[in-house]
Amino acid sequence: xxxxxxxxxxxxxxxxxxxxxxxxxxxxxxxxxxxxxxxxxxxxxxxxxxxxxxxxxxxxxxxxxxxxxxxxxxxxxxxxxxxxxxxxxxxxxxxxxxxxxxxxxxxxxxxxxxxxxxxxxxxxxxxxxxxxxxxxxxxxxxxxxxxxxxxxxxxxxxxxxxxxxxxxxxxxxxxxxxxxxxxxxxxxxxxxxxxxxxxxxxxxxxxxxxxxxxxxxxxxxxxxxxxxxxxxxxxxxxxxxxxxxxxxxxxxxxxxxxxxxxxxxxxxxxxxxxxxxxxxxxxxxxx
Amino acid sequence: xxxxxxxxxxxxxxxxxxxxxxxxxxxxxxxxxxxxxxxxxxxxxxxxxxxxxxxxxxxxxxxxxxxxxxxxxxxxxxxxxxxxxxxxxxxxxxxxxxxxxxxxxxxxxxxxxxxxxxxxxxxxxxxxxxxxxxxxxxxxxxxxxxxxxxxxxxxxxxxxxxxxxxxxxxxxxxxxxxxxxxxxxxxxxxxxxxxxxxxxxxxxxxxxxxxxxxxxxxxxxxxxxxxxxxxxxxxxxxxxxxxxxxxxxxxxxxxxxxxxxxxxxxxxxxxxxxxxxxxxxxxxxxx
Numbered sequence: 001x002x003x004x005x006x007x008x009x010x011x012x013x014x015x016x017x018x019x020x021x022x023x024x025x026x027x028x029x030x031x032x033x034x035x036x037x038x039x040x041x042x043x044x045x046x047x048x049x050x051x052x053x054x055x056x057x058x059x060x061x062x063x064x065x066x067x068x069x070x071x072x073x074x075x076x077x078x079x080x081x082x083x084x085x086x087x088x089x090x091x092x093x094x095x096x097x098x099x100x101x102x103x104x105x106x107x108x109x110x111x112x113x114x115x116x117x118x119x120x121x122x123x124x125x126x127x128x129x130x131x132x133x134x135x136x137x138x139x140x141x142x143x144x145x146x147x148x149x150x151x152x153x154x155x156x157x158x159x160x161x162x163x164x165x166x167x168x169x170x171x172x173x174x175x176x177x178x179x180x181x182x183x184x185x186x187x188x189x190x191x192x193x194x195x196x197x198x199x200x201x202x203x204x205x206x207x208x209x210x211x212x213x214x215x216x217x218x219x220x221x222x223x224x225x226x227x228x229x230x231x232x233x234x235x236x237x238x239x240x241x242x243x244x245x246x247x248x249x250x251x252x253x254x255x256x257x258x259x260x261x262x263x264x265x266x267x268x269x270x271x272x273x274x275x276x277x278x279x280x281x282x283x284x285x286x287x
Numbered sequence: 288x289x290x291x292x293x294x295x296x297x298x299x300x301x302x303x304x305x306x307x308x309x310x311x312x313x314x315x316x317x318x319x320x321x322x323x324x325x326x327x328x329x330x331x332x333x334x335x336x337x338x339x340x341x342x343x344x345x346x347x348x349x350x351x352x353x354x355x356x357x358x359x360x361x362x363x364x365x366x367x368x369x370x371x372x373x374x375x376x377x378x379x380x381x382x383x384x385x386x387x388x389x390x391x392x393x394x395x396x397x398x399x400x401x402x403x404x405x406x407x408x409x410x411x412x413x414x415x416x417x418x419x420x421x422x423x424x425x426x427x428x429x430x431x432x433x434x435x436x437x438x439x440x441x442x443x444x445x446x447x448x449x450x451x452x453x454x455x456x457x458x459x460x461x462x463x464x465x466x467x468x469x470x471x472x473x474x475x476x477x478x479x480x481x482x483x484x485x486x487x488x489x490x491x492x493x494x495x496x497x498x499x500x501x502x503x504x505x506x507x508x509x510x511x512x513x514x515x516x517x518x519x520x521x522x523x524x525x526x527x528x529x530x531x532x533x534x535x536x537x538x539x540x541x542x543x544x545x546x547x548x549x550x551x552x553x554x555x556x557x558x559x560x561x562x563x564x565x566x567x568x569x570x571x572x573x574x
Contacts, residue, residue, distance in 0.1 A: 012342075012383065013342060015346065016353075017341070017342050017345040017346060017352075017353065017380075017381075018353050018358060018360050018381075018383060018384055018385075019353050019357060019358060020352070020353040020354035020355065020356065020357055020358070020359065021357045024353070025354070030346075052339065052342065052379075052380055053342065053343070054304070055299075055300060055304050055339065055340065056340070056343055058304045059302065059304060059317075065304075065307070066303075066304065066305050066306050066307040066311070067307035067312070068307065069307065070306060070307055070308045071305060071306060071307070072307065073305050085379060085382075085408070089376075089379060089380070092339075092372060092376060093304075093339055093376070094304075094305075095372075096299065096305060097305055098305075115408075116404070116408060117403070117404065120442075121372070121402075121403060121442045124441055124442055124444075125441075154411055154412075155407075155408045155411055157411075
């Protein structure tokens with residue numbers, strides 16, 4: 001299985017367009033918004049989330065470029081972990097794909113129909129399918145799902161739908177046995193996560209925040225201590241101690257306030273010392 | 288007045304992510320989706336349309352970057368010519384701006400509330416105002432409006448609202464007298480357009496298509512002759528003969544099928560011979 005990290009930042013990317021904090025103006029390597037492409041055969045590709053940066057991400061990634069026919073594309077489908085705009089808005093930019101299947105939790109499918117009716121707009125272009133996540137096998141990849149959070153996106157705060165609203169995916173290459181776990185949003189280290197990641201070759205973990213208080217410190221916003229936990233993101237300081245030998249661990253979905261985006265920071269070094277990596281956009285893994 | 292062309296391509300940009308036609312694979316200079324920034328004083332900036340590429344466009348344009356305060360931004364507002372996704376989707380990416388005024392025709396404001404409820408999502412972040420286009424003066428810029436088309440966006444085809452659905456803007460610097468006309472969508476050379484552009488220093492014209500039949504030829508899609516007119520875009524071949532001396536004329540909003548994107552094409556040469564330019568992303572004008 002080939003795994004390409006198309007984007008490795010949280011919503012807004014790094015630097016964030018509306019932020020002039022010390023990190024955003026530091027010149028640290030830029031990162032687009034979180035999105036991953038996977039393929040068993042290197043020909044048909046599936047997206048894990050679809051960021052608003054998807055147009056630039058596809059153009060920057062040769063295996064995802066169109067061809068050889070004038071409107072042939074290598075994308076075969078999309079899996080959404082949640083209904084956040086940062087993970088789903090790119091669907092509207094793929095509207096002229098000729099149609100793709102999209103798998104997501106039931107809550108997410110409903111939010112994209114009710115509170116944010118992306119589905120009806122996209123369906124106007126024809127060929128799209130909206131499918132509930134479950135055990136599925138697609139083009140040599142066996143996918144399973146772990147609920148990890150009930151955090152609703154801001155635009156759907158009023159929804160009374162029961163969760164899960166956020167899931168993690170385990171994707172196994174049926175032929176090679178290689179396993180990827182994709183968990184860009186973790187409210188906590190969820191029940192069953194050790195088992196879910198047991199035989200993984202690579203685990204992409206929620207690295208939104210490094211520490212629980214960084215957002216208020218960096219932006220001078222009055223967010224308050226512990227806000228990141230309320231925002232549905234377990235800080236790296238909370239997950240680093242849970243890593244065990246076996247899988248490669250990598251933090252993605254890094255917020256612009258997260259000091260680890262600066263390769264010279266002590267926090268960056270602490271992540272490496274803790275046994276995890278902080279890959280940049282465009283990094284490819286083979287599993 | 289400073290005018291910066293943030294993007295100069297039609298929907299999908301150039302190359303288009305899902306297209307492998309001869310032009311899209313030619314290596315001709317890339318262009319992001321249509322968007323313009325204007326400022327009377329070089330400090331406060333207004334966007335004309337907001338493309339889905341807005342994050343990358345802002346990061347690539349130093350005067351639009353955040354600062355000096357950690358969350359201070361130089362954007363002061365947005366003017367929409369229509370409700371096309373390519374011109375409005377970027378609003379969702381600006382949602383954390385702290386609020387901006389957005390001017391648009393009444394039909395557009397309603398479409399962004401009813402068929403594509405971007406407004407309610409964005410309003411959840413606070414501080415946004417939605418204002419009907421009219422004669423307005425903002426930060427030293429006097430804005431007037433000309434209806435140019437009743438073309439509804441695809442997602443709002445069923446709307447029974449009367450038009451106009453598409454307008455052109457004339458923006459005058461009150462101090463210098465410099466005048467910009469922005470008309471990225473023209474169904475025809477509209478009544479009153481000669482007068483509207485009479486004393487303009489720069490007219491940004493709809494250059495979506497060069498000729499009426501290029502879309503079906505380039506993509507092998509069965510669009511049929513004259514489809515571009517039905518899609519609400521007067522081809523360059525139809526407008527080139529209407530240009531007169533006086534203003535600088537520039538075609539933007541170029542579709543990926545438009546041969547003028549290739550600087551070596553005879554069509555590109557014909558535009559220059561006809562007295563217009565084909566500026567790339569990042570081009571700045573002073574009026």
